[in-house]
Amino acid sequence: MFRKAQLKDLDLIEDIAKSAIAFLKDHGIDQWNNGYPNKEVFLEDIKLERGFLLDDIAYVAIILDGDPNYLKINGAWHQDAEYAALHRTMVKSALTNKGNGKRLFLSAEDHVKKMGYDYIRIDTHKDNFIMRHLLEKLDYKLCGTITLAYDKSKREAYDKLL
Secondary structure: OEEEOOHHHHHHHHHHHHHHHHHHHHOOOOOOOOOOOOHHHHHHHHHOOOEEEEOOOEEEEEEOOOOHHHOOOEEOOOOOOOOEEEEEEEEOHHHHHHOHHHHHHHHHHHHHHHOOOOEEEEEEOOOOHHHHHHHHHOOOEEEEEEEOOOOOOEEEEEEEEO
């Protein structure tokens, strides 16, 4: 079941994050190794009602008010329209190869459509080959590279018209 995260879910979300971060590290992916995302980020997601859980094994933040990191892109977005941004997509590491990432994305896309949006943007680390493969499999299109404001790191940016 895809549902809005609540304050009582904070420990669960942190466990999912720890598992996902360990998975990235184990696969040599230099993403989320600097204390982000953390409890404060998840609390903000819950407070702003943008954090979602799938079957208590996966988490995503759906941001509907734009992303300042997406204002400048080395490349071009495929649409110039209102969008939902997906961030902090994560699945418990033991469950990543069982179709749960795909289920998380499809659930998030369905929710985005219900909210009246038909366009999604997302970014990921260039070395996160697992996420990049999943995005391409789900028809997300590579648009270029963005730079994150908080640490100046580069991310591969994708979008999808639903």
